[in-house]
Amino acid sequence: MLINAQLDYTEADFNAIASLVYNRVGISLHKNKKNLVYNRLIGRVRANKLSNFAQYIKMLGDNSHTEWEYFVNALTTNLTYFFREHYHFELLKAYVNEHFVHTTITEPVRIWCSACSTGEEAYSIAMTMVEVFGTSKPPVKILATDLNTHVLSIARKGHYTPDQLERVTEKQMHQFFITHKHNNTYEIKPEIKALVHFKRLNLMDRQWPMNSQFQAIFCRNVMIYFDKNTQRSLLNKFAHYLPAGSLLFLGHSENFPDHQNQFVLLRQTTYTRV
Ligand SMILES: C[S@@+](CC[C@H](N)C(=O)[O-])C[C@H]1O[C@@H](n2cnc3c(N)ncnc32)[C@H](O)[C@@H]1O
Incomplete structure (x- = not known):
């Protein structure tokens, strides 16, 4: 039951994530992406056995943490197809x-x-x-x-x-x-x-x-x-x-x-x- 519970995720958490991702990879996250970010990252918060987003953000405070790779992977949008815009x-x-x-x-x-x-x-x-x-x-x-x-x-x-x-x-x-x-x-x-x-x-x-x-x-x-x-x-x-x-x-x-x-x-x- 706990697995599916919502985890604490505040406006401040979203702003901190937006700023981390902007500074590292240039992606600019508008406020309306707050829920999307939650959905994209919730799995990562759980995979690291953390109980809220604040702890996850703290972890990313270490610039060389291996989690950074998963973090940016989770936040990119990768839609593509063969001969797109032919x-x-x-x-x-x-x-x-x-x-x-x-x-x-x-x-x-x-x-x-x-x-x-x-x-x-x-x-x-x-x-x-x-x-x-x-x-x-x-x-x-x-x-x-x-x-x-x-x-x-x-x-x-x-x-x-x-x-x-x-x-x-x-x-x-x-x-x-x-x-x-x-x-x-x-x-x-x-x-x-x-x-x-x-x-x-x-x-x-x-x-x-x-x-x-x-x-x-x-x-x-x-x-x-x-x-x-x-x-x-x-x-x-x-x-x-x-x-x-x-x-x-x-x-x-x-x-x-x-x-x-x-x-x-x-x-x-x-x-x-x-
Ligand atoms: C929507 S896909 C576009 C794929 C392909 N160029 C196309 O038009 O079909 C955007 C890609 O940009 C990559 N991307 C986003 N930010 C990037 C960055 N700072 N440096 C390199 N690639 C980035 C994402 O990982 C994603 O695979």
Whole structure:
């Protein structure tokens, strides 16, 4: 009976959690998320055998506590699917076709999928690259990063259920997936997995570890969780990683903050670095 009892959770607790998560990972939690936060974290409070949220917050006062990983994992929203906002993949295809397919390139095309969740977006990019180059080994390197370690482990495995493949065509299904009949799942083929390197990265980290630039960055459906200042500084950081003429893809509901002169809108939330 005690297991299902409500645990003490005050306005002050919510504010403390909102401030912890904002400072560490940039996610800005509005007051109306109070219940959602309770539901997302209650399991963590119990897993740590604590009897209220105040104790949990105290525990997070230790910046290097292992609970931090579970805490941020619990508070991220990870919805994604294959070929989400499909026009971006068409634009990417046209861009790569125009600049890299018919010329001799000495370096692989580098693409960063910067909030990759469970992997569908990064693998959609990889499939697009195989299609545009017309080979299962295109000269492409895809870096796929996310903050959440749980979604990254799903992404690395690359196993999906039939309903997750709704937007994948029959042809792509045969070309890019292995069918596992015994449990009715589809696994990304090794040659597609080989194009993607998954790594944990917090977009809020003052410094990122990459030291080369990218021909395209995908940062879709994550900036909506950040406030304007955070969005602005993130875009400034992306600008350093994009040479002139390269592309930045944002999510459909993401407005570009004002005073941005490093990017111009190409079309449909796709920007060119100027
Ligand atoms: C809604 S999903 C979007 C997934 C994919 N980009 C798409 O558009 O389908 C948002 C992702 O952003 C990640 N995220 C949130 N804050 C982050 C941060 N500070 N650094 C890196 N990733 C973050 C979450 O873990 C989550 O997987």
